[in-house]
Amino acid sequence: MSVYSMTGYASVQSSTAQPxxxxxxxxxxxxxxxxxxxxxxxRFLDLVFRLPDELRQAEPALRELLTAxxxxxxxxxxxxxxxxxxxxxxxxSPTTLQRLGSLEDSIKSWLPQARPLSVADVLxxxxxxxxxxxxxxxxxxxxxQAALKDLMAAREREGARLARTMLDRTIQLRALAASATPMVxxxxxxxKTRFLERWKEALSLGGHAVLxxxxxxxxxxEATAFAIRIDVSEEITRLASHLDEIExxxxxxxxxxxxxxxxxxxxxxxxxxxxSKSASLELTRVSVxxxxxxxxxxxxxxxxx
Numbered sequence: 289m290s291v292y293s294m295t296g297y298a299s300v301q302s303s304t305a306q307p308x309x310x311x312x313x314x315x316x317x318x319x320x321x322x323x324x325x326x327x328x329x330x331r332f333l334d335l336v337f338r339l340p341d342e343l344r345q346a347e348p349a350l351r352e353l354l355t356a357x358x359x360x361x362x363x364x365x366x367x368x369x370x371x372x373x374x375x376x377x378x379x380x381s382p383t384t385l386q387r388l389g390s391l392e393d394s395i396k397s398w399l400p401q402a403r404p405l406s407v408a409d410v411l412x413x414x415x416x417x418x419x420x421x422x423x424x425x426x427x428x429x430x431x432x433q434a435a436l437k438d439l440m441a442a443r444e445r446e447g448a449r450l451a452r453t454m455l456d457r458t459i460q461l462r463a464l465a466a467s468a469t470p471m472v473x474x475x476x477x478x479x480k481t482r483f484l485e486r487w488k489e490a491l492s493l494g495g496h497a498v499l500x501x502x503x504x505x506x507x508x509x510e511a512t513a514f515a516i517r518i519d520v521s522e523e524i525t526r527l528a529s530h531l532d533e534i535e536x537x538x539x540x541x542x543x544x545x546x547x548x549x550x551x552x553x554x555x556x557x558x559x560x561x562x563x564s565k566s567a568s569l570e571l572t573r574v575s576v577x578x579x580x581x582x583x584x585x586x587x588x589x590x591x592x593x
Contacts (some may be wrong), residue, residue, distance in 0.1 A: 289540060289541030289542040290444045290447060290448070290541045291444075291447035291448060291450065291451045291538060291541045291544070291592065292440070292443045292444055292447040292541075292592070292593040293443045293444075293446035293447040293449075293450055293591050293592065293593065294327055294328065294329040294330065294360055294361035294362075294443070294545075294591055294592070294593050295327060295328055295329060295361075295443065295446055295591055296325075296326075296327045296439045296440075296442035296443035296446060297324075297325070297326050297327075297439070297442060298324070298325045298435045298436070298437075298438035298439035298442060299322070299323070299324040299325075299435065299438075300322070300323055300431055300434045300435045300438065301320060301321065301322040301323075301431075302320070302321050302322075302427065302431055318371070319369065319370070319371050319422070319424070320368075320369075320370045320371075321367070321368070321369055321424060321427060321428060321431055322366075322367065322368040322369075322431075323365065323366070323367055323428070323431045323432050323434075323435040324365070324366040324367075324368075324435070325363065325364070325365050325366075325435050325436065325439045326363070326364045326366075327358070327361045327362065327363040327364075327439065327443070328361065328362050329360075329361060329362070329590055329591045330360060330361050330362040331360070332360060333355065333358055333359060333360055333361060333363070334361070334362040334363065335351060335354055335355070335363050335365070336362070336363070336364040336365070337350060337351070337364075337365050337367075338364065338365065338366040338367065339365075339367045340367060340368070340369045342369065342424075343367055343369060343424060343425070343428060345425065346424075346425045346428050346429065349425070349429055350365060350428075350429070350432055353429065353432055353433065353436060354436065357436055357440060358593075359543045359593055360543070360545060360593045361593065365432070365435075367428065369424065380410060380411065380414035381414070384413075384414045385410070385414075388405065388410060388413065388414075392404065392405055443593070446591070447592065447593070450588045450591060450592060451538045453584075453588050454534065454538060454585050454588050454589070455535065455538060457581045457582075457584055457585045458531045458534055458535055458585070460581050461527070461531060461555075461578060461581050461582070462528065462531060464574050464577055464578050464581070465524050465527055465528060465578075467574060468524060468562065468571060468574045469521070469524055471570060471571050471574075523558045523561050523562045524562075526554070526558050527555060527558040527559070527562075527578075530551050530554050530555050530558070531555075533551055534548060534551050534585075537551075543593055544592065544593075545589060545592040545593050548589045548592055549586075549589055549590075552582060552585060552586045552589055555578075555582045555585075556579070556582055556586075559575055559578040559579050559582055560575075560579075562574070562575045562578070563575030563576070563579075
């Protein structure tokens with residue numbers, strides 16, 4: 289399965305011709321239907337529909353279509369519907385003109401001061417009267433399916449890019465962990481040598497002699513206690529395990545954003561512990577560099593579905 293981003297955009301349009309009444313043969317009304325889908329990251333699936341009033345009844349079907357494919361993200365669907373009459377201006381039918389004249393005479397008999405109908409009034413009334421409602425639901429669903437397909441393709445491309453970026457960061461984290469592993473034995477040996485020197489110096493100042501075996505045993509005890517305090521092998525092992533799981537999830541794909549987010553929290557915990565145990569500037573730098581890389585991964589994970 290692929291890795292999908294929650295960010296994407298798609299837009300499709302269609303145009304259909306509907307014949308006008310028989311009084312206007314050879315003339316059509318062009319209907320242009322458009323569907324636009326935008327999606328950004330969100331903790332849950334949040335759907336927003338912007339539909340014309342005449343297409344409101346299609347919202348449940350559109351919602352079902354989106355929820356079958358999308359699991360997370362704030363998704364906005366906009367639908368536009370425009371109608372234009374092809375060819376020259378339509379002429380009102382004689383029947384319509386006769387009815388309008390009769391109605392005007394009837395109104396003036398009751399309201400002598402009423403304004404006479406203008407040409408614009410007649411054209412507007414005749415156009416609205418000849419309009420017949422057309423059900424665009426089936427066409428809308430087909431167009432929405434095409435838009436959703438394009439959106440999923442866009443989210444898949446963006447998800448692949450995010451996955452490559454995260455895998456690159458995991459490689460860098462492994463390199464940092466590998467560089468930190470040999471630092472601890474060196475620090476322990478340095479601490480042992482430093483303790484022996486201070487021990488000998490203190491005894492020489494006090495005028496007491498001490499057997500080398502006793503000094504060596506004491507130095508070994510101190511070095512052991514120091515090694516236990518700064519040992520980061522467990523943190524390095526757990527960090528490597530978390531990185532293995534992240535790489536496995538990215539390879540398997542699917543709905544993995546929430547699991548990745550949990551693993552990022554665990555990576556942060558290991559990097560913080562490694563920094564708290566740091567006994568050298570080099571190890572502190574490793575911890576800081578790890579945190580920077582983990583934060584970069586976390587930013588990418590926020591966009592994974």
